[in-house]
Amino acid sequence: MDTEIFYVLVGAVAVAAVARWRGWPAPLLVTVVALAVSYIPAVPDLEIDGELLLNLVLPPLLYSAALDVSFVNFRQSLPQIRRLGIWLVLLTALAVGAVAFVIMPSLTLPGALLLGAIVAPPDAVSAASIGRRLGLPRRIMTVISGESLINDATSLTLFRVFAAILAGATVTVLQGVGQFLLAVIVGVAVGLLFGVLLNLIRLRLADPVVVGTFGLLVPFGAYGIAEHLRGSGVLAVVAMGLYVGYQAPRTSYATRQQERPVWLSIDLLLESFVFALIGLQLPGVITELATGSESVILQTILLSIAVLAVVLLVRPVFVFASYAWGQWSQTRRVARWRARMTALPDDDARRRVRRGAPVPTEGQIRMRMEPVLSRQDRVVVSWAGMRGVVTLATAAAIADVAPGFPESAAHAIVFVAFVVTVGTLLLQGLTLPVLIRRLAVADADEKVDDARELDAVRARTNEEGRAYLAAKREEWEERFGAGFSDRFDRLARSLTRLETDSERAQDAELGATRDSDPGHPAPNYADFASLSRGWLQVRRRVVLEERDAGNLNEEVMRELIVAMDAEELALDTRGGLRGGDSRA
Known part of the structure; x- marks a missing residue:
């Protein structure tokens, strides 16, 4: 197994290098090549525990992504990011769960909702690489990248709730909401604590090698401790990365210059490995599914097509509807703020009132307003929904988190997850660059x-x-x-x-x-x-x-x-x- 993983790593990085050299989307090419290689008879099956994959891959990838995200832009776009990272994941999980239960009742309703939680979160790796290469404006890149930082936390919380129900536990809606709130509060608190400690180390130590080594280890610690405390390890790593990235300019230049190429190399290695794993494991999933009856196979294929269609359709509907609601809500809120300001008689009175009830200034109002997205911007965001590592890893972990779940149903869910992941990578990954060029998405004012x-x-x-x-x-x-x-x-x-x-x-x-x-x-x-x-x-x-x-x-x-x-x-x-x- 160790030798096989090494070969996969080398081959995946080699293919990614060719893609970067030619200017092609690396995740897509790596997946396609791995899928083709998997049909070579001499290539053995590669099986990796889903929980282990999540614990090894998610912390460094999320931390690296959070370091690169502008905290100021993230905070300003937070309403849009929150809608996509929380509410869109919930809506997608419910819609997929409803469709899956109608098509394949044998999954049971908790199993169908579990499938919805698995396929709900998009992975921004492909979309972000395409967007950077084609020069998407910051307002779009911030929304896409920011969404990917928090949607995993929502998805994994739903996954654990529905997995617990499948395992025999009784979980009410109120308990599910409580678990989510606990995950958010504990995760963010642990992440900020680790972020402050790591930043102190970065400020006090002059040795960039030691500082960089701590930087490699701490994301795993924050993730593991947050999960142990029933918090969200994803949010812990994201909060830590945003804090450290915001404070990074205050550290020594040697630390900054050393850590950037290190994290870029880690990103390339892990992302290439994960997308290669997607392509390599699909034939094995198909083989396992083929052991079932003909009706189950046809039902699973129909379910895969339906779920892929739901995933592709729900996102644009939600993006346009939620953005319209957000703009309407923001307009009302800004009007109330300005009414309060104009009602104050003079500056002295305004200051006195502000001491008791804060009244934002015009500059503060502008800072709180979420960036405006044009119709073309929303189309791009709607189509940037490729699935990736979380969908793959959670699907592979079903047998571990829900041991009593029927094997045939688990195989069906894994197959659907793979079809959705590969399908979105092919459909959206291939057409997104064309869409961006055709819409001429740019920002001259930027x-x-x-x-x-x-x-x-x-x-x-x-x-x-x-x-x-x-x-x-x-x-x-x-x-x-x-x-x-x-x-x-x-x-x-x-x-x-x-x-x-x-x-x-x-x-x-x-x-x-x-x-x-x-x-x-x-x-x-x-x-x-x-x-x-x-x-x-x-x-x-x-x-x-x-x-x-x-x-x-x-x-x-x-x-x-x-x-x-x-x-x-x-x-x-x-x-x-x-x-x-x-x-x-």
């Missing part, structure tokens, strides 16, 4: 807003930087003499022009000895690097303050931080090559 925000940040940075450089100029005159003032001014101008480190270093090497005063030491590279690092600290502080104030999009901020990290790396690298104290 680039304009980014440029405006960048101009404002640069203006404030130059203002803050001039104060920093003025203080440093006096310090340099005292240390190196007044003769070096002109030299410092040239360095200061190069910093404010945001030249590269190599350009500043070349400029720094011109005439340092000539500019120095007799009796004063000439500045060396360490002095120049210290000045540059101070300038970088000013820029980072301004960028973070603008992000926290809501004046700078978090994804734009991350691009700026990456550029600053590259500058600091160049400083350290050049300093190491020169010995750190050579003359500038």
Whole structure:
């Protein structure tokens, strides 16, 4: 088994590499190739415990995805994400359960609803990779990615409730709601606790290797402890990832530069393995199903087609209906907020009332409003419903969580889950890029807003930087003499022009000895690097303050931080090559 898993990993990564090279959706190609390979007689069956697969794959994938999601954008799109991640999963599970019970009553109603919980949550891996490649606007990417972070928690809670009923337990609706609320509260609390502790480690430890190792281990700990406390391990990992990702710019640049490629590699490895597993296991599922009677086989095939159709149809209906309801509800809410504001007689009275009953400002109202999605945007979101790892793993775990469930019914559910997963990957995965191109989904205002925000940040940075450089100029005159003032001014101008480190270093090497005063030491590279690092600290502080104030999009901020990290790396690298104290 160990050798077989190794071969699957190598083959899956190789196929994914070809897909990335050609610009094709990697999950889809990996699944199709694995499905074709599975029909080779020499290829053995690969069986992996579903619970084990969930525990090994979900924590790192969810944590990595949460790190990349903008917390600010996530919070602003939370109403849309909550509707899709909770209510759409519930509606899909109920609709699938009703259809499944009508077509195959032998499943029993709890078994039919269990099937609904299994196929309900979409996996954003395929959709997100397609969206990034085709440049979908942030408002769509945030909704798709954010939905995938919380819908697994809803699905797994439903799965456990219906599995418990199948196992003989009595669970009322009130108890089911209580389990869900407990899962949310405990999961988020555990995740935030782990997030705070991990962030403290990231801030206090200067060794990026040790910090990165803790980062690899902690998601498993948060997931396992939350599940042990009857909370949602999914929400624990997501909450931790969002918190750590939001605080990441305050850690050392070495930590950020080291952890990003590590997580990208882990994502590629795990995602490729899971989608390869989907393709490899489908023939085995078909073989198990074929052992039943002809009527059961036909019934299962009919059920698979019906469930796939329900999954494809429920999502667009819900997306358009829930968005219309959300916009109507938001319009009423904003109107009430503004009415309360205009009813206040003056600023003093407004402040007094605000102390007792908070009244949001116009800026706060705009921040609370969910992003507007055009009709084209909603069509894309409606069609981004490919299923993946959770559907596969929960289907494989039926025998473990519901041991008394009839074997034929379990085989039917597993077959339907595989058909829905592969069907959505093929139907939606192949057509989603065409749909995005045909609808020409883009956001011209997004680039304009980014440029405006960048101009404002640069203006404030130059203002803050001039104060920093003025203080440093006096310090340099005292240390190196007044003769070096002109030299410092040239360095200061190069910093404010945001030249590269190599350009500043070349400029720094011109005439340092000539500019120095007799009796004063000439500045060396360490002095120049210290000045540059101070300038970088000013820029980072301004960028973070603008992000926290809501004046700078978090994804734009991350691009700026990456550029600053590259500058600091160049400083350290050049300093190491020169010995750190050579003359500038």
